[in-house]
Amino acid sequence: MTAVPLVGADNAPSRITLRGTFKRFVTPRAWVDALGPLDLEVAAGEFVVLVGPSGCGKTTLLNLVAGFEAPSGGSVEVDGETVTGPGPDRAMIFQEPALFPWLDVEDNVAFGLRQHGQLSASDRRAVAAEYLRLVHLEGFARAFVHELSGGMKQRAALARALAPRPRVLLCDEPFGSLDALTRERLYAELQELHAATRRTTLFVTHNTREAACLADRVVVLSPRPARIATVRRVELPRPRDFYDPRVSELAGAILADLRGAPAATGATRLA
Amino acid sequence: MLAFLAGLLLLWQIVSSLALLPSYSLPSPSQTALRLVELARDGSLLPSVEASVVRMLLGFVLSAAIGLSVGVAMGVSETVNSGLRSLFLGVQTLPSAAWVPIALLLFGLGDAAIYFVIVMSSMAAMAIAAADGIANIPPHYLRAARSLGTSGLALSTRVALPAALPSVVTGIKLGWTLGWHGVVSAELIKSSIGLGFLLSAGRELNDAAQVVGIMLVIVLIGLLLDRLLFSFIERRIRVRWGLATDTSGR
Numbered sequence: 342m343t344a345v346p347l348v349g350a351d352n353a354p355s356r357i358t359l360r361g362t363f364k365r366f367v368t369p370r371a372w373v374d375a376l377g378p379l380d381l382e383v384a385a386g387e388f389v390v391l392v393g394p395s396g397c398g399k400t401t402l403l404n405l406v407a408g409f410e411a412p413s414g415g416s417v418e419v420d421g422e423t424v425t426g427p428g429p430d431r432a433m434i435f436q437e438p439a440l441f442p443w444l445d446v447e448d449n450v451a452f453g454l455r456q457h458g459q460l461s462a463s464d465r466r467a468v469a470a471e472y473l474r475l476v477h478l479e480g481f482a483r484a485f486v487h488e489l490s491g492g493m494k495q496r497a498a499l500a501r502a503l504a505p506r507p508r509v510l511l512c513d514e515p516f517g518s519l520d521a522l523t524r525e526r527l528y529a530e531l532q533e534l535h536a537a538t539r540r541t542t543l544f545v546t547h548n549t550r551e552a553a554c555l556a557d558r559v560v561v562l563s564p565r566p567a568r569i570a571t572v573r574r575v576e577l578p579r580p581r582d583f584y585d586p587r588v589s590e591l592a593g594a595i596l597a598d599l600r601g602a603p604a605a606t607g608a609t610r611l612a
Numbered sequence: 613m614l615a616f617l618a619g620l621l622l623l624w625q626i627v628s629s630l631a632l633l634p635s636y637s638l639p640s641p642s643q644t645a646l647r648l649v650e651l652a653r654d655g656s657l658l659p660s661v662e663a664s665v666v667r668m669l670l671g672f673v674l675s676a677a678i679g680l681s682v683g684v685a686m687g688v689s690e691t692v693n694s695g696l697r698s699l700f701l702g703v704q705t706l707p708s709a710a711w712v713p714i715a716l717l718l719f720g721l722g723d724a725a726i727y728f729v730i731v732m733s734s735m736a737a738m739a740i741a742a743a744d745g746i747a748n749i750p751p752h753y754l755r756a757a758r759s760l761g762t763s764g765l766a767l768s769t770r771v772a773l774p775a776a777l778p779s780v781v782t783g784i785k786l787g788w789t790l791g792w793h794g795v796v797s798a799e800l801i802k803s804s805i806g807l808g809f810l811l812s813a814g815r816e817l818n819d820a821a822q823v824v825g826i827m828l829v830i831v832l833i834g835l836l837l838d839r840l841l842f843s844f845i846e847r848r849i850r851v852r853w854g855l856a857t858d859t860s861g862r
Binding site: 407409427428429431432433434435437439441442443452453455456485486487498501502505511 | 750752753755756757758759760761762763766770771774775777852853854
């Protein structure tokens with residue numbers, strides 16, 4: 342893909358395994374079961390989209406894999422090792438781009454590379470420049486964060502997450518607050534990026550068309566506490582166009598899954 | 613702005629020339645300026661300016677070190693925060709002059725009493741600003757940093773501190789002003805040199821021109837540092853952080 346010495350270029354994508362995973366939030370006066378128990382296996386390099394009604398516990402599932410929260414029961418494993426906390430092998434992007442305003446765009450993208458002690462400052466810059474090119478921001482290395490548009494910020498956040506070559510990429514509704522046009526461009530770019538980097542990706546959304554457009558496999562979750570309602574393997578060729586009728590059809594089927602009515606094949610063509 | 617100040621000066625000149633009050637209680641601008649020149653000539657102004665500014669700088673550095681450290685502890689620990697916050701908010705209602713009597717009782721007539729007044733006047737404001745800055749760091753900054761492999765000390769120095777910086781700088785600016793109040797208050801009551809001393813000497817000599825002149829010098833020095841240094845830094849940071857739009861170009 343590139344002549345730049347990529348950090349951890351030998352990092353193979355990881356396999357994620359959830360077994361009997363369960364999360365209960367306990368407050369002094371009440372408790373809420375947010376998730377599971379559920380089983381889920383994500384293959385190395387796979388792009389899995391989690392779809393569910395809002396508040397169903399999708400984000401909780403991501404937080405468990407990221408290590409921001411610990412499961413109340415069951416296990417969360419990455420490559421067979423139990424997750425004990427956040428780590429650079431599992432990068433996460435959020436609905437807010439969460440770029441650091443005290444750094445320019447390039448320093449943001451290079452931020453995670455500092456943890457790799459073997460990389461010199463000029464190597465870090467070269468890697469950052471390479472990822473900026475991948476997300477079409479090559480002219481904005483020295484820009485302040487607030488000078489970027491919403492879509493550019495999210496691209497920069499994606500570059501920052503991918504630059505240290507994490508084994509897993511976790512996406513928590515990253516395009517949720519963008520306008521439709523920007524979002525559609527980013528679907529195409531994210532597919533390109535995934536094809537180029539093959540990071541194991543867990544992507545959370547409530548947009549069924551987004552799910553159909555991006556996923557190797559769509560996992561539909563039930564209302565809280567989230568359990569797996571249906572799983573759909575998506576065999577459509579890539580790159581997929583957001584307005585491909587087959588994407589629309591699949592989106593309709595996922596919507597039917599979400600509403601709890603199993604869709605009869607071909608019965609949910611959207612006009 | 614300059615025209616407004618000139619108008620104000622003119623108004624002052626007119627009012628004082630009406631001689632409603634004797635010139636030893638209401639001096640004219642020209643008398644005031646003349647007196648300042650005299651003070652500068654006879655060598656009593658500059659050493660006092662220097663004494664006050666040096667005291668301020670030392671006391672301020674001490675106060676910022678204490679205030680910011682305590683503030684960081686408050687920002688990090690809810691226990692420390694709930695304990696100290698109401699105390700600090702209470703302390704802030706005390707005018708800086710109110711610290712002078714206890715400072716004299718505790719430290720006697722040395723400069724230590726002045727430093728004590730500076731610290732007590734300005735420390736709480738800086739601590740609260742730092743605590744708020746740290747407590748209000750957007751949680752997704754910290755999450756993003758942790759998922760990029762940042763932890764421990766690096767999380768504080770590379771993420772938490774820069775994220776809290778706008779609030780910290782605002783606190784430092786406020787602390788500077790409060791500390792400057794503290795210096796003058798302390799010198800007013802106890803000192804044989806300094807701008808506060810020249811103020812009280814002027815009152816004892818019924819020399820209103822000296823009193824008003826020194827007041828102007830105090831305002832000028834306070835403004836100079838506030839405008840030239842702190843406001844400049846604060847503005848730079850706010851622009852950079854995207855909190856304000858840049859109107860000056862960069």
